[in-house]
Amino acid sequence: xxxxxxxxxxxxxxxxxxxxxxxxxxxxxxxxxxxxxxxxxxxxxxxxxxxxxxxxxxxxxxxxxxxxxxxxxxxxxxxxxxxxxxxxxxxxxxxxxxxxxxxxxxxxxxxxxxxxxx
Amino acid sequence: xxxxxxxxxxxxxxxxxxxxxxxxxxxxxxxxxxxxxxxxxxxxxxxxxxxxxxxxxxxxxxxxxxxxxxxxxxxxxxxxxxxxxxxxxxxxxxxxxxxxxxxxxxxxxxxxxxxxxxxxxxxxxxxxxxxxxxxxxxxxxxxxxxxxxxxxxxxxxxxxxxxxxxxxxxxxxxxxxxxxxxxxxxxxxxxxxxxxxxxxxxxxxxxxxxxxxxxxxxxxxxxxxxxxxxxxxxxxxxxxxxxxxxxxxxxxxxxxxxxxxxxxxxxxxxxxxxxxxxxxxxxxxxxxxxxxxxxxxxxxxxxxxxxxxxxxxxxxxxxxxxxxxxxxxxxxxxxxxxxxxxxxxxxxxxxxxxxxxxxxxxxxxxxxxxxxxxxxxxxxxxxxxxxxxxxxxxxxxxxxxxxxxxxxxxxxxxxxxxxxxxxxxxxxxxxxxxxxxxxxxxxxxxxxxxxxxxxxxxxxxxxxxxxxxxxxxxxxxxxxxxxxxxxxxxxxxxxxxxxxxxxxxxxxxx
Numbered sequence: 001x002x003x004x005x006x007x008x009x010x011x012x013x014x015x016x017x018x019x020x021x022x023x024x025x026x027x028x029x030x031x032x033x034x035x036x037x038x039x040x041x042x043x044x045x046x047x048x049x050x051x052x053x054x055x056x057x058x059x060x061x062x063x064x065x066x067x068x069x070x071x072x073x074x075x076x077x078x079x080x081x082x083x084x085x086x087x088x089x090x091x092x093x094x095x096x097x098x099x100x101x102x103x104x105x106x107x108x109x110x111x112x113x114x115x116x117x118x
Numbered sequence: 119x120x121x122x123x124x125x126x127x128x129x130x131x132x133x134x135x136x137x138x139x140x141x142x143x144x145x146x147x148x149x150x151x152x153x154x155x156x157x158x159x160x161x162x163x164x165x166x167x168x169x170x171x172x173x174x175x176x177x178x179x180x181x182x183x184x185x186x187x188x189x190x191x192x193x194x195x196x197x198x199x200x201x202x203x204x205x206x207x208x209x210x211x212x213x214x215x216x217x218x219x220x221x222x223x224x225x226x227x228x229x230x231x232x233x234x235x236x237x238x239x240x241x242x243x244x245x246x247x248x249x250x251x252x253x254x255x256x257x258x259x260x261x262x263x264x265x266x267x268x269x270x271x272x273x274x275x276x277x278x279x280x281x282x283x284x285x286x287x288x289x290x291x292x293x294x295x296x297x298x299x300x301x302x303x304x305x306x307x308x309x310x311x312x313x314x315x316x317x318x319x320x321x322x323x324x325x326x327x328x329x330x331x332x333x334x335x336x337x338x339x340x341x342x343x344x345x346x347x348x349x350x351x352x353x354x355x356x357x358x359x360x361x362x363x364x365x366x367x368x369x370x371x372x373x374x375x376x377x378x379x380x381x382x383x384x385x386x387x388x389x390x391x392x393x394x395x396x397x398x399x400x401x402x403x404x405x406x407x408x409x410x411x412x413x414x415x416x417x418x419x420x421x422x423x424x425x426x427x428x429x430x431x432x433x434x435x436x437x438x439x440x441x442x443x444x445x446x447x448x449x450x451x452x453x454x455x456x457x458x459x460x461x462x463x464x465x466x467x468x469x470x471x472x473x474x475x476x477x478x479x480x481x482x483x484x485x486x487x488x489x490x491x492x493x494x495x496x497x498x499x500x501x502x503x504x505x506x507x508x509x510x511x512x513x514x515x516x517x518x519x520x521x522x523x524x525x526x527x528x529x530x531x532x533x534x535x536x537x538x539x540x541x542x543x544x545x546x547x548x549x550x551x552x553x554x555x556x557x558x559x560x561x562x563x564x565x566x567x568x569x570x571x572x573x574x575x576x577x578x579x580x581x582x583x584x585x586x587x588x589x590x591x592x593x594x595x596x597x598x599x600x601x602x603x604x605x606x607x608x609x610x611x612x613x614x615x616x617x618x619x620x621x622x623x624x625x626x627x628x
Binding site for chain 1: 144148
C-alpha cells in the first residue's frame with residue numbers, strides 16, 4: 001500500500017512538471033529534500049522562483065487533492081523554501097498543482113493554483 | 119515602491135494624523151502584512167482590501183506588501199484604514215498614476231471597504247472634516263460625506279466605491295465634490311411625541327418643566343404612578359429650542375464618534391433627549407469600553423437626560439452622575455486610553471414617593487412601613503438631590519379634570535411654551551455673551567452676584583425662607599438662579615418679589 005501511494009505521488013509529480021513546462025516554466029530542481037521534508041518541484045517562471053507542491057490522488061473517493069493541501073503543509077513548504085533560499089532575496093512564490101489520476105496512473109485532471117497564500 | 123497616504127485616527131473627540139505607508143517589494147513571498155498597533159478590525163483589513171481591489175476589476179499585486187500605520191505607538195482601530203491602505207497599494211503598484219502627496223494639498227482618505235469594492239458608512243467622518251480644515255481634500259464614504267460637508271474651506275469628495283475613486287485620481291472621470299452644506303436654520307416645525315396640552319392638569323409640573331427648559335435647570339418630579347410624570351418628560355423635547363450652530367457641532371461630534379448618525383445626516387439640530395433604562399451600567403452611563411465610547415451623559419450633551427424611576431437606578435450609576443453634573447465634562451480613564459467627553463445635560467428625573475407609590479395619595483392608602491420609605495428615599499443620595507434645582511410634586515389627578523372635555527384654563531400648547539422658552543434663552547444669551555455660559559443653571563456664584571441683583575423686599579423674603587427652612591448656601595444660590603430664569607420667562611430685567619416667591623415653591627421636598 002505504501003509503495004502504491006508513493007507511486008501515485010511520483011506519477012503526479014511528473015504529470016505536474018510536464019504541465020508546467022508546457023506552460024513555459026523551467027525546471028530548476030526536483031524533490032529538494034530537507035530535514036523538514038521535500039519540495040516536489042522548484043521551477044522558474046520568467047525570473048520568479050516558484051516552489052511547487054504537487055498533490056496527486058487516485059480517484060475522488062477520499063476527497064479532492066485540493067483538500068489535502070492544508071495550512072500546515074503550506075507552512076512546511078514555506079519553511080523548506082527558506083532553507084533553499086539561504087537568505088537570498090529574490091522574488092518567489094508558492095504554487096500548488098492538483099492532479100487526479102485514474103486506475104492506470106493516467107491523468108484525469110490537472111489544476112494549477114498560482115501564488116497560494118494562507 | 120513606497121507610497122505614503124494620509125488618514126486620521128480618532129481618539130475620543132480628538133483627531134490625530136496617521137501616515138499609512140505602503141511598500142510593495144519585488145523580492146520575497148507574496149503577502150500583505152500590516153503593522154502599527156492596529157486592533158482586530160485593522161488586521162482584518164487585509165482580507166477586505168484584497169477582495170475589494172480584485173472585485174473592483176483592479177489588480178492586487180502578487181508581491182510582498184508591507185503596510186505601516188505611523189505613528190507606531192498610537193493605537194489604531196476600526197475599518198477606516200481600509201481605504202488609505204487600498205489606495206496606497208494601488209499607487210505603489212502603479213495603478214494610480216497621479217502623485218498622491220503634492221506638498222500643497224493635504225489629502226485625507228478615510229473609510230471602510232466592503233468586499234464588492236463599495237465604501238460603507240464609517241463613524242467619525244465629521245471629526246475628519248474638522249481635522250482637515252484649511253483647504254484639504256477629504257475622500258470619505260458617500261453615506262457619511264454630509265457630516266464632513268458642514269466644515270468650511272475643505273473639499274469633500276463623496277466616494278461610492280474604489281473604482282470611482284481610482285478613476286477620479288487618474289483623471290478619467292471626476293467625482294463631483296460636495297459643496298459646503300449651508301447650515302440652514304431649521305424650520306420651527308418640530309414634530310413632538312407628546313404635546314403638553316395632552317397632559318391633564320399638572321399645571322405646577324408644566325410650569326416647572328418650562329422653567330427647566332428655559333434655564334437648563336435639573337428637575338425632579340415626585341408623584342404616584344400614572345399621574346403623567348413620564349408623559350411630561352417626553353413632552354420636554356417639544357419645548358426646547360433647537361441647537362445653535364456651535365452647539366450643533368459639539369453634539370454632532372459626539373454622535374459622529376459613536377456612529378449614531380444615520381446615513382446622509384449632516385448636523386443634528388434637535389436637542390438630544392436620552393432616557394436610559396434603569397438596568398444601565400456605570401460604563402453605559404458615563405462612557406467606557408477599552409477604547410472609551412461616549413455614555414448616556416455625553417449623548418445627552420446640551421440636551422436632556424431623563425431618568426424614569428430614578429430610585430431604581432443602581433447607586434453606583436447615580437453617584438457617577440455627580441462629576442458630570444458639576445463640571446459638564448466627564449473623564450474616562452482606561453488602561454490604553456484617557457479621554458474626556460463633554461456632558462453638560464439637563465437632568466430630568468421622575469420618582470415615586472415610596473415603594474408602593476401611593477404615599478400622600480388622596481384616595482389610596484400607602485402600604486409601606488416607615489423603614490421601607492426611608493430605605494427607598496436613601497437610594498437617591500443627598501449630594502445628587504442637592505444638585506437638582508427644581509423639585510416638584512406631580513399629584514394624582516382629580517377625576518373631573520380627566521373627564522372634562524374642555525382643556526383646563528390657560529392650557530398652553532408646547533408650541534406656545536417653546537416660543538417663551540426661546541425668548542428666555544435669548545435673554546440669557548445676551549446676558550452671558552462673554553462668559554461662555556449658555557443658561558442660568560450654569561452660573562457660578564460669582565455670576566450670580568454679578569447678574570442677579572435683588573432688591574430689598576425680594577432679599578427679605580429670601581432671608582426669611584433661608585431661616586425658616588434652614589437652607590444651605592448651595593440652596594440659597596440655587597433659589598436665586600431659578601428666580602433669575604423665572605424673571606427671564608417674564609421678560610423682566612430684574613428679579614422681583616413674585617419671581618422669588620415662585621422659585622421658593624420648587625425647593626427640595628425631602
